[in-house]
Amino acid sequence: MKITDVKVIVSSPGRNFVTVKIFTDEGLTGIGDATLNGREKAVVAYLEDHLVPILIGRDPSRIEDTWQYFYKGAYWRRGPVTMAAIAGIDTALWDIKAKAAGMPLYQLLGGASREKMLCYTHAQGTEISEAVEAVAEKIEQGYHAVRAQVGIPGLPAVYGTDKSATNVAALNNLPHEEVWSTPKYLRHIPKLFAALREKLGDDVELLHDAHHRLTPLEAARLGRDLEPYRLFWLEDTVAAEHQEGFRLIRKHTVTPLAVGEVFNTIWDARLLIEEQLIDYIRMTTVHAGGVTPLRRIMDFASVYNVRTACHGAMDMSPVCLAANLHLGLWAPNFGIQEYTPYLPETLEVFPGAWTAKDGYLHPGNAPGHGVEIDEALAARYPYERSYLPVNRLEDGTLWHW
Ligand code: GCO
Ligand code: MG
Numbered sequence: 001m002k003i004t005d006v007k008v009i010v011s012s013p014g015r016n017f018v019t020v021k022i023f024t025d026e027g028l029t030g031i032g033d034a035t036l037n038g039r040e041k042a043v044v045a046y047l048e049d050h051l052v053p054i055l056i057g058r059d060p061s062r063i064e065d066t067w068q069y070f071y072k073g074a075y076w077r078r079g080p081v082t083m084a085a086i087a088g089i090d091t092a093l094w095d096i097k098a099k100a101a102g103m104p105l106y107q108l109l110g111g112a113s114r115e116k117m118l119c120y121t122h123a124q125g126t127e128i129s130e131a132v133e134a135v136a137e138k139i140e141q142g143y144h145a146v147r148a149q150v151g152i153p154g155l156p157a158v159y160g161t162d163k164s165a166t167n168v169a170a171l172n173n174l175p176h177e178e179v180w181s182t183p184k185y186l187r188h189i190p191k192l193f194a195a196l197r198e199k200l201g202d203d204v205e206l207l208h209d210a211h212h213r214l215t216p217l218e219a220a221r222l223g224r225d226l227e228p229y230r231l232f233w234l235e236d237t238v239a240a241e242h243q244e245g246f247r248l249i250r251k252h253t254v255t256p257l258a259v260g261e262v263f264n265t266i267w268d269a270r271l272l273i274e275e276q277l278i279d280y281i282r283m284t285t286v287h288a289g290g291v292t293p294l295r296r297i298m299d300f301a302s303v304y305n306v307r308t309a310c311h312g313a314m315d316m317s318p319v320c321l322a323a324n325l326h327l328g329l330w331a332p333n334f335g336i337q338e339y340t341p342y343l344p345e346t347l348e349v350f351p352g353a354w355t356a357k358d359g360y361l362h363p364g365n366a367p368g369h370g371v372e373i374d375e376a377l378a379a380r381y382p383y384e385r386s387y388l389p390v391n392r393l394e395d396g397t398l399w400h401w
Helices: 040-055 063-073 080-101 105-109 128-140 163-171 182-200 216-229 245-252 270-274 291-303 318-330 344-349
Strands: 003-011 017-024 029-033 117-125 145-150 177-180 205-209 233-235 257-259 355-357 360-362 390-393
Touching: 003 040, 017 040, 017 080, 029 080, 029 318, 040 063, 040 080, 063 080, 063 291, 080 105, 080 291, 080 318, 105 291, 105 318, 117 128, 117 318, 128 145, 128 182, 145 182, 182 205, 182 216, 216 233, 216 245, 245 257, 291 318, 318 360
Parallel strands: 117 145, 145 205, 177 390, 205 233, 233 257
Antiparallel strands: 003 017, 017 029, 117 360, 355 360
16 A cells, blocks of 8 residues: 555634545545644644655555654654654554554554543633532533632633633634732632532542642642542643652652643653653643554553543544544553543534543544544634633743643
8 A cells, every 4th residue: 555645634613623634545544633732833834844745655554664754764853743743644544554454443452441431521610619510510411520620819810710711812813811820829729629529529530730830849739738639630730841840749649640731752751650650641642643652652651550641622633532532442551531522513524433421432433543524624614823821920920831
């Protein structure tokens, strides 16, 4: 088999998505997600100018060799743009291989390790009472695990807590600026989880995302303060470039820790996994460079009792979600999958075989990863420049978020 053509499709059915579509001389096609929220066009240029010209003519069955060729062959390794571009190609090649075999992708990875996969979804409110109501609603809808975020008194709307702030950030043409205060946040968050446990009891799984805004000592304090409420996890406490920082957090709290949605290679997480400084690794197919490396990372993590928890917000396309679901159905150390239901227009552009029911997900049994792209419909949603917000302390200092 030979690769005859590659298209890089940019479409915005609700939000921007970059999709790689690979065509072969045997008529089989495959697609992969290459979306990098807020920097989409950089990945498009990387693909169109540098990778696609040397992909045409290659044998699509040589997935490992193609991955190594683009990773090692560039000389300049790693980074979100590079790895998202390689991921788009790698995922499309796995799709083709599984279609050629007439099997769902999880069968090629080693087969199903479970019947269904636990997921968690998001709930938020500007006030504690509103956030508690929002979590209760998700539980009523059938979810067993919910990430709870709340606005902080004295701060204007914070990302992920107020629908309008999140939407403005996604749709504006300029980055929305937010204001942050760690002391105010640390005082308020334990009150949210006290209220949640009081209202919902102990059976539901509760998660929280600190979005990299804390120092290791502050993270240790928050982890301790949240211990009575038995969180499923506390996510992205600190900016994790400094992996050693997790030693301090780990020493002081038994609240389970998750990190990794912004990681691109195993080298971002090696120490965290080997020293068992985290409980869940959040790396996801599109930002980790595809199915090939993420499978390796999941296997590596399994040796150290670290479980998988792929990033699954709506700014990665359903193609990425499907790839995560195939990996998760196989992975012996699957933990949980993040799931935020897509907009109807996104699902029309990306029809798929995966299912979400009663708080569980399944990739389906269609050959390949099971998601296709409706190119004609995709063309009706042109790209819209958008940025993630930026975060500043109250005195104006630019901060992590
Ligand atoms: C999550 C994430 C998202 C990210 C977003 C960035 O845990 O789902 O933190 O909210 O901010 O995916 O593009
Ligand atoms: Mg997160």
